[in-house]
Amino acid sequence: MTLGRLLLVMLGGMLGTAARLGIGFLVPDAAGIPLATLAVNVLGALLIGVLAARLPFDGLRGRWKDMRVFLATGILGGFTTYSAFAVGTVELWASAPPAAAAYAALILGLGIAAAALGMRLGRPRSRARASR
Incomplete structure (x- = not known):
């Protein structure tokens, strides 16, 4: 990684x-659920899925690779939070183990579904399919 890309990740x-x-x-917890x-x-x-489909890292060079690093690793890496998910689940477990288990399953399931949807939405369409 170059210094420029490191700075892009830091800014993002x-x-x-x-x-x-x-x-x-803006979004308060509800009954202890974060x-x-x-x-x-x-x-x-969802957004990382769109980026993964639109800007596949292995085929990128130069400014496009910089854009992917800035958006996916920087902005969306800072935006999403595994640590808050883990801590929130443990805190919820202390008072409501069934709710914590449901929350953990829900966030993982929805996250995987959102990433899959994002990749589907972000997949470039061929001109022949787009004109139908």
């Missing part, structure tokens, strides 16, 4: 983390 991470905090202020964490992780998985 700062922006993504600030966006996550903003959503945390809804903001659920929202940012599912939305982030």
Whole structure:
């Protein structure tokens, strides 16, 4: 990784983390369930799926690779949060183990589904299919 790409990740991470905090202020927990964490992780998985389909890392060069690093690793890496998901689940487990298990299954299932949907939505369409 070059110094320039490291700086892009740092800048993107700062922006993504600030966006996550903003959503945390707007979306309160409900009955101890961290809804903001659920929202940012599912939305982030969807957007990373779109980027993965639109900008596959192995085929990128130059500015496009920089853009992928800035958006996916930086912004969306800072926006999504595995650690808050893990801590929120453990905290919920202390008072409501069934709810914690359901929350963990829900966030993982929705995250995987969102990433798959994002990759499907982001997949470039051929001109022949797009004109139908």
